[in-house]
Amino acid sequence: MPTDTAAAIAPATAQAEAPASPAIALPAAWQTLLDRLTAAEAADAAVSALVDDAVEVWRRPGFDTLLSLDRLAFEPFDYQRQTATIVLRRMRGRAVLADEVGLGKTIEAGLILSELRMRGLADRTLVITPAGLVEQWREELERKFALPTADTAAFTAQGLGSDLPIVVASLAAARRDPLRSLLTAEPWDAVVGDEAHRLRNPRSASGKLARQLTSRYLLLLTATPVENKLDDLHELLSLAAPGLLGTAAQFRAAHGSGDAASVRDAAGLRAKTREVMVRHRRSEVALRLPPRIAETVLVTPGNEEARFYADLAGKIRAVTHGEDAGVRRKGSQSLMSLRTAARLAGSLPSAAAPTLRKLGWTDLAEQAGAIDWPAKADELIALLLRHARQGEKVLVFTAFRQTLDRLVPRVADAGLRAAVYHGSLSRAAKEATIAAFRDDPQTPVLLSTESAGEGRNLQFCHVMVNVDLPWNPMQIEQRLGRLHRVGQTRDVLLTNLVSRGTIEQRILHVLEAKINMFELVVGELDMILGRVDEEFDFEASVFDAFAASRDDAQFEARMDEIGERMAAARGAYLRTRDSLDNIADGAERE
Incomplete structure (x- = not known):
């Protein structure tokens, strides 16, 4: 090695081998702590992980910040976000959602469930709902909130599984074994009771089921927390907040047992309900839909x-x-x-x-x-051509695939391109059909069975024609709800095509003359039908009246009797709705 190179390395080597600098003197208290830490055993890994988890939870925003909003497939209204915040922050996840019908209690419940699940607080969740709403709930939770769901068949066969879907069960099935025993065997993290007025009576099968289910979080959804008497309110609120209103006897002594209009100490009762119930009125949230205009075209049949x-x-x-x-x-x-x-x-x-x-x-x-082509079908073609000339898209409903198959070629023969939607299509084909109707200006008509009446949002269209009339008025409401919903910007025109002398003509007379069905807000019809009788089946009642009558005059008289029962139920519903103002302050504010 050359001398100059060795000389260059030497100082560096000498510096590396120099003695270390003296230790810095620590304050006595610090030194004592350092000695104790040095002598202590290493921290347990499980305890460290628990501390890390606790820190992670501590770092999360409180419920005043909704974490799930970015995952939603829609933009909730301010009052719906506010409801979720109130229920989670102040009511601790146990509440009665009592908005007037049509304001989106399902949306509010979905927001709350989304927040609980994102925070790991509600992995085991159950929704109990009337049978006719099971698929609607699943559709809403999956499409709008990206929440996985399972029906009771999957739950019965496999349990919740690893992905922990939300179980959606019909009330009728849930209150009977074997499903009842499965649902009540273990506690749930969260339970949602839709149409919760059906759960409040502790002596009914539904009420007994509700009281056997256990959960940390509980949401009860109903537009009618009081139907007949104040005891209804006590039973319902006691499900969500046991003891809040005292015993039944204490409640009656303080507030009475009559209807909501005659309550004693209304201010005191409002103060208590505010702790567990959220109610919005349409007038408070300024939610307005455009008018819907219904017309009936009576067609005289041929000989x-x-x-x-x-x-x-x-x-x-x-x-x-x-x-x-x-x-x-x-x-x-x-x-x-x-x-x-x-x-x-x-x-x-x-x-x-x-x-x-x-x-x-x-x-x-x-x-x-x-009868290859009846007079009513000619009227349909004339309607479609008129709307097509005006550049309007038309949704045409029939209850039957047989009718749909007969309409398709005739509509084509009239020079109209129609998209065709029915339950046998694959999911992808259904999406493509809706897209063609929505986006293609050369496709002004959608011919559909009831399949498009379930969960589809078609508010880009504002004209609907019923080729036939469902005997179940809730199906009429579901059809109309595809167009007349939030996001609709134009007046909705509904045309019912009805042949004279048919059962459908008498049904329409009852629905229009007795309960003003087409003037009701979405959701009110169910409230009215439920008040006729808990087991009231309009379709079965109509057929029984028809078949048991000796002639059309007797059938008309029996239909009038059904109409009077429905009119009385409508009056009772409206009185109850208005009297709720006595016991609920309306929209709760933070």
Whole structure:
């Protein structure tokens, strides 16, 4: 090694081997602590992980900040976000959501569930709802909130599984074994009770189920926390907040037991309900939908149509009165087929032919099949052409695939391009059909079965035609709700096509004259039907009245009786809705 290189390295080596600098003197208290830490055992890994988790939780925002908003597929209204914050912060996740109908209690509940799940507070969640709303709940939670769901069949077979979906169960199934035992076997993190007025009576099967379910978080959704008497309110609020209103006797002594309009110490009761109940009124949130305009086009049937319908009515009544035992011997299943045949005949006569053949009524089947294109269908084509010329898209509903299949070629023959939607399409095909109707200006018509009446948002369209009328008025409401919903900017026009002399004509008379159905806010119809009788089935009542009547005059009288019952239920609902102002302050504020 050259001398100059060695000389260059030497100083560096000498510096590296120099003695270390003297230690810095620590204050006595610090030194004592350092000695203790040095002598202590290493921290337990599990304890360290727990501390880390606690720090992570501590760092999360409080419930005044909603973490789930970025994941939503829509923009909730301010009052809905405010409700979620109030329930989570002040009511600690146990509340009665009592907004007026149509204001989105389902949205508020979905926001709350999203927050609880994102924070790891509600992995095991159960939603209990009337059977007709199960699929709607699943659709809302999955599409709008990106929350996984499972039906009770999957839950019964597999349990919750690793992805912990939200279980959505119908009330009717949940209150019966074996499902009841499965649902009540272990506590849930969160339970949602939709249409919760059905749960409040502790002596009913539904009320007993609600009291057997245990959960940390509980949401009870109802627009009518009081229906008949103040005891209703005590029973409902005591589910969410046991002891808040005292015992039933203490509550009656303080506030009475009559209706909400005669409550004693209303101010004191409002102060208590404010602790557990949130209620918004339409007037407070300024939520306005454009008007909906309903018209009924009564079509006079041709001679062959009128004769066919009269012959069919006579045959059904003969069976019901025991004058034709050929069908009655087959039992209730055939009586259900009679109802289906009557509904199909009111849609398009030819659509009823296959069902009539199965009943063995070949003469009626031949009559129906010979009516290839009834007067009502001509009226439909004229309507569609008129709206198409005005650049308006039209949603056409029928209850039956048989009718749909007959309409498709006739609409095409009229020079109109139509998208076709039915339940047999794959999910991708359904999406493509809706997209074509929405985006293609050359496709002004969507022909659909009831499938598009369930969960589809079609507010880009504002014209709807019912080729046939569902006998269940809730289905009429569901159809209309596809267009008349938040986001609709134009008046919604509904046209009901009805042949004179049919059952559908009498149904429309009752719905329009007795309860002003098409003027109701979305959701109010269910409140009214529920007040007629807990087990009231409008469709079954209509068919029973029709089949049991000797003639059309007697049928009309019986339909008027049904209408009077519904009118009384509507009046009771409106009185209850208005009297709620006595006991609820309306929108709660933070």
